[in-house]
Amino acid sequence: MRTLTDQLAQYAAYHRDRRNIATHFVGIPMIVLAVQVLLSRPLLGDVAGVPVTPALLVTALTCAYYLWLDRPLGVLMALLMAAGLALAWPLAAQTAALWLWSGIGLFVLGWVIQFVGHIWEGRKPAFVDDLVGLVIGPLFVVAEIVFALGGRRALHAAIEQRAGPLRSGRQALGTH
Template identity: 55%
Template sequence: MKTVLQQLVNYACYHRDPRNIRTHFVGIPMIVLAVAGLLARPALAGVSLAHVAVVLLVLYYLWLSRGAYRGLGLCMALCMLLALWGGLRLAALPQAAWLGWSLGLFVLGWLFQFVGHLYEGRKPAFVDDLMGLVIGPLFVVAEWLFLLGALGGMQRQIDAQAGPVRRRAHGPLPH
């Protein structure tokens, strides 16, 4: 099983253009919220698939981030609980509104993702490794923490192994 650093390095190799990272700051939270909303309905005895998925993801993120990076795991737990809360709010809407908002967020989130990968000039990470679908939210939270000046040692290790984030735009979108 890969460590949190190995998972993030692998994911980062597909995300070195800052424009791509910025689209992920928008797209991935939209997708996570949409999936939470879609899985929050129906519920059996007050427990939905969203509850189960979030508990499993939180346990995975906490396990993956144990040791020196436990703060990252705790941040992920908070973010996933917020996504669950938002998903439950979506699920409480009338059926047409729930489905419209959830599917709309899902599609729009993926559009952001694919535009980012046009900038990157590289396919999304999950195409080569389905774990990318689980690591994407972790990557976004880690990148936010890097911007806030946290986890500098982790950021340096990722940059050393995946290459630094390209700081300058490289012209128009590739064809």
């Protein structure tokens, strides 16, 4: 399997325009929450007061993968994903209409924001070539935040070296 650096560098190669990356800070969390909302029905059971749903199972598997790739980022992702579940479960407990509207609405709006970013980028989304990009996207966003805060400098440098330089919006449009 590919390493954390391999996964993030491949994903980053599709995201070199700063505006596209900015759209991912909004769109990806919306999409992740939407999936958690939509998968929070049906209730499969209850373990120690925790509702067992498809959302919990998918989140647990995804977090296990993140932890396998990198323990510190995996722990951070698990905490963020748990927060998403804490928001998703009450929405799923509402009427079917509210549950569907919130889940589908977040999903569609998140993807619209993503596609605007990729129009600016001038490149298709990473998942078109590798479906693993759908799982790496949320990790990419969190890693970018960690990098912006000055963390994981060696990892950031390795990814940037492989992916190439970032472009501002003006550079991306060829209007240096």
